[in-house]
Amino acid sequence: MDRNTLRLAIVRRLRIFATLCCAGLLMPWLARALARTELEAIWWLTDLAAHWQALYAITLAASVLGLVWLARDRRWLALLPALALPWLSASATLPAGDGDSERTIKIITANLHFGNDDPARLRALLDEEAAGLVFLTELGPGAAKALTAWPEWPHQVRLPRNDPFGLALMSKHPITGLKLEESPSGIPLLRATVDWQGTMLVVSVVHPMPPISAAFARERDQVLANEALQHTRHGRPALMAGDFNASPWSDAFTVPARAGFHRASGAYPGTWHASVHWLGIPIDHVLASPHWTLVERRVGPDIDSDHRPVISRLFLTEKPRK
Numbered sequence: 001m002d003r004n005t006l007r008l009a010i011v012r013r014l015r016i017f018a019t020l021c022c023a024g025l026l027m028p029w030l031a032r033a034l035a036r037t038e039l040e041a042i043w044w045l046t047d048l049a050a051h052w053q054a055l056y057a058i059t060l061a062a063s064v065l066g067l068v069w070l071a072r073d074r075r076w077l078a079l080l081p082a083l084a085l086p087w088l089s090a091s092a093t094l095p096a097g098d099g100d101s102e103r104t105i106k107i108i109t110a111n112l113h114f115g116n117d118d119p120a121r122l123r124a125l126l127d128e129e130a131a132g133l134v135f136l137t138e139l140g141p142g143a144a145k146a147l148t149a150w151p152e153w154p155h156q157v158r159l160p161r162n163d164p165f166g167l168a169l170m171s172k173h174p175i176t177g178l179k180l181e182e183s184p185s186g187i188p189l190l191r192a193t194v195d196w197q198g199t200m201l202v203v204s205v206v207h208p209m210p211p212i213s214a215a216f217a218r219e220r221d222q223v224l225a226n227e228a229l230q231h232t233r234h235g236r237p238a239l240m241a242g243d244f245n246a247s248p249w250s251d252a253f254t255v256p257a258r259a260g261f262h263r264a265s266g267a268y269p270g271t272w273h274a275s276v277h278w279l280g281i282p283i284d285h286v287l288a289s290p291h292w293t294l295v296e297r298r299v300g301p302d303i304d305s306d307h308r309p310v311i312s313r314l315f316l317t318e319k320p321r322k
Contacts, residue, residue, distance in 0.1 A: 027046055
């Protein structure tokens with residue numbers, strides 16, 4: 001194969017990549033449209049495809065630059081504005097704001113991986129960050145035992161399991177009003193009340209089934225929707241956090257967003273898989289009720305899990321936004 005033939009072959013493939021990536025960047029809108037139809041299998045696959053927005057954007061940028069260079073056709077640059085689509089299609093984020101430290105709380109949510117019996121790196125992170133609330137998913141028996149020896153976290157609720165659905169809530173503030181619920185497939189959800197400086201916060205640790213089928217995808221969406229609606233009934237400041245098994249481009253965030261729950265977690269970089277980071281997908285989240293504004297959010301370091309933790313700092317406002 002001579003050089004020109006090789007160049008033409010690469011150009012053809014780059015054209016295909018660029019076209020497919022543009023289609024991938026449009027998947028969030030298509031999935032939301034299909035969610036209201038009876039085309040369950042098509043909706044499910046489209047919603048799955050919508051998760052990989054970072055990969056589509058990076059591949060599109062590389063493909064366009066390759067086409068401009070190899071095909072000597074600058075018209076392909078017209079596709080570069082499509083790189084903004086992931087910011088336009090992502091679910092709503094919590095409004096940013098500043099606030100005094102007395103009404104600011106730092107939250108960490110982390111998937112430990114249920115096979116991890118030594119959460120030493122998590123403890124190092126908590127010591128460094130001085131968080132007030134910690135939401136844990138995939139808590140196994142070994143890690144749960146280790147948590148009992150952490151005196152700096154006097155208020156804990158631990159629900160370890162020998163599968164990926166163990167949960168825990170750790171707080172520097174008293175925990176009351178504990179309630180455990182289960183999804184139709186038996187996946188637990190932990191809801192509690194935290195007395196934070198005299199303000200009663202209602203918090204939920206959430207880890208629904210991964211969307212490995214259309215039925216489980218629907219169950220995931222229903223779990224998140226029901227929990228958001230549950231919190232709107234009491235009108236208190238509320239937080240939902242955990243491994244949602246959904247990216248910001250999933251239809252799973254539609255109902256919570258309508259109920260006023262916006263993300264206090266980012267879209268980039270991804271939290272899973274921890275090893276690929278920027279090419280991964282953000283499926284670990286913090287959702288906050290209209291009582292909060294966002295001071296800071298970021299993805300944390302490796303904690304010996306296949307997920308990276310999410311760190312958010314929130315300010316409790318005097319009046320909830322409308």
